Amino acid sequence: MNCVPxxxxxxRRVVVALIPLVVFLGLAGVFMMQLMSGRDTxxxxxxxxxxxxxxxxxxxxxxxxxxxKPVPALTTDAVRGKLTLVNVWASWCIPCRQEHPIILGLxxxxxxxxxxxxxxxxxxxxxxxxxxxxxxxxxxxxxxxxAAAIDWGVYGIxxxxxxxxxxxxxxxxxxxxxxxxxxxxxxxxxEKALGGVKE
Numbered sequence: 001m002n003c004v005p006x007x008x009x010x011x012r013r014v015v016v017a018l019i020p021l022v023v024f025l026g027l028a029g030v031f032m033m034q035l036m037s038g039r040d041t042x043x044x045x046x047x048x049x050x051x052x053x054x055x056x057x058x059x060x061x062x063x064x065x066x067x068x069k070p071v072p073a074l075t076t077d078a079v080r081g082k083l084t085l086v087n088v089w090a091s092w093c094i095p096c097r098q099e100h101p102i103i104l105g106l107x108x109x110x111x112x113x114x115x116x117x118x119x120x121x122x123x124x125x126x127x128x129x130x131x132x133x134x135x136x137x138x139x140x141x142x143x144x145x146x147a148a149a150i151d152w153g154v155y156g157i158x159x160x161x162x163x164x165x166x167x168x169x170x171x172x173x174x175x176x177x178x179x180x181x182x183x184x185x186x187x188x189x190x191e192k193a194l195g196g197v198k199e
Contacts, residue, residue, distance in 0.1 A: 048152070048153050048172070049169055050170075051168065053152075053167050054148070056075050056078070058073060058075070058142060058143060058148055059142050060072060060074075061118055062123055063123065064126075064127060066135050066138065071137060072139045073139065074116070074117060074139045074141025075139070076167070078138070079113060079115060079139075082165055083111060083163070083165055083193055084114070084115060085103075085106060085113070086115055086116070086163060087114065088119050089119065089157060089158050090119045090120060090157055097133070098176050099177045099178070100133045100134070107137070112190065114136050114137055115138055116136075117152075118140055118143060119146060120144060121144075156174070158176050159174050160172070160177065162190065170189055173186065
């Protein structure tokens with residue numbers, strides 16, 4: 001006597017076998033829609049925009065100098081009451097090296113307090129980076145384990161945050177600044193912040 005499998009059992013196996021294909025096609029469709037939308041996929045929204053900046057209590061980068069004086073630690077007091085650009089950087093980060101001349105230029109703008117979070121770096125390597133390229137930072141905090149970066153919602157470095165004198169995050173830039181992003185994004189955000197916009 002021959003055993004003939006039931007039709008229901010066979011169709012159930014076909015359905016189970018097709019599930020991974022259906023999931024794959026669904027995900028591929030979502031990714032295709034994202035690519036075709038024309039949006040910049042490198043721009044990640046920040047849940048912190050419009051909210052109070054996380055508290056800063058980072059130790060100083062020992063040995064860092066600015067204008068012949070030791071650079072202070074990065075604390076909330078170092079940014080309170082000033083329009084501040086917080087730049088997250090590291091000596092091992094190639095895009096940080098690429099954007100560094102722009103950060104130096106921004107530090108020459110008297111309207112802006114430029115400070116840095118040195119992310120998962122070695123003290124000697126960070127000092128060598130600043131010694132070679134120049135130090136734009138009025139305060140530097142070291143973040144050896146990345147805890148502060150997590151608090152600030154950092155996805156990868158470099159990242160920069162514009163913080164109002166009232167301590168509110170106004171703008172976030174993911175990746176290195178270039179002339180276009182400074183002219184079309186950061187400078188308008190600075191002008192808006194200085195134009196009396198209330199936080």
